[in-house]
Amino acid sequence: MTNVCVFCGASPGNRPELVEAAGHLGEAIGRAGLGLVYGAGGVGMMGALSDGVLRAGGHVTGVIPSALMEREFGRTDIPDLRVVADMHERKSLMYELSAAFVTLPGGLGTLEEFFETVTWSQLGFHTKPSLVLNVASYYSPLRELLDHALTTGFITPMARDLVSVYDDTDELVAELVGLTAVRAGADAI
Numbered sequence: 001m002t003n004v005c006v007f008c009g010a011s012p013g014n015r016p017e018l019v020e021a022a023g024h025l026g027e028a029i030g031r032a033g034l035g036l037v038y039g040a041g042g043v044g045m046m047g048a049l050s051d052g053v054l055r056a057g058g059h060v061t062g063v064i065p066s067a068l069m070e071r072e073f074g075r076t077d078i079p080d081l082r083v084v085a086d087m088h089e090r091k092s093l094m095y096e097l098s099a100a101f102v103t104l105p106g107g108l109g110t111l112e113e114f115f116e117t118v119t120w121s122q123l124g125f126h127t128k129p130s131l132v133l134n135v136a137s138y139y140s141p142l143r144e145l146l147d148h149a150l151t152t153g154f155i156t157p158m159a160r161d162l163v164s165v166y167d168d169t170d171e172l173v174a175e176l177v178g179l180t181a182v183r184a185g186a187d188a189i
Contacts, residue, residue, distance in 0.1 A: 003036070003061065006036060007039075008110055009109075010072045018105045019044070031056045031058075034176060036060045037097045037098045039094075040078070040082075041072035045104055045105060062081050102132070104133050104135065105135055105139070118130050121162050130164070131175065132165045142165070
């Protein structure tokens with residue numbers, strides 16, 4: 001099974017449609033036969049995401065530092081819970097277990113995880129795709145910022161192309177299925 005890492009908030013935010021979209025993405029990932037790797041939280045966006053995958057019969061791997069088990073309501077009811085020492089180990093394991101990265105709405109931690117994966121790709125540390133789900137235009141300012149960084153010469157067109165922003169969950173999941181199939185075929189050669 002191919003795993004997809006999803007970064008998102010432990011908070012629900014204040015817009016119900018964002019949490020609903022997390023659940024819908026989870027269901028779509030599960031139906032597509034992809035596994036989920038995520039931060040193991042049981043509330044907010046994380047909880048809705050993992051609930052969606054489980055509802056669709058998918059596999060969930062959660063990775064969480066022991067210090068956050070209580071704060072993020074770490075899920076002990078998922079098939080594969082990995083409790084690690086710290087955030088560095090969390091991110092390293094999540095990256096290792098995943099073939100692609102998706103970013104949903106979230107706060108500073110979500111943005112940090114997103115930018116780190118994209119930066120690592122830019123530096124050639126991995127070639128895994130980074131996709132952003134622009135739920136209710138949440139990431140429209142990010143798209144504008146990346147385009148601005150391109151036009152002002154701070155990133156190259158190749159670097160800008162490392163981030164794909166989708167406004168539709170089903171299109172994003174279809175892209176994931178296509179990308180992971182291509183990667184699996186390349187690995188088999």
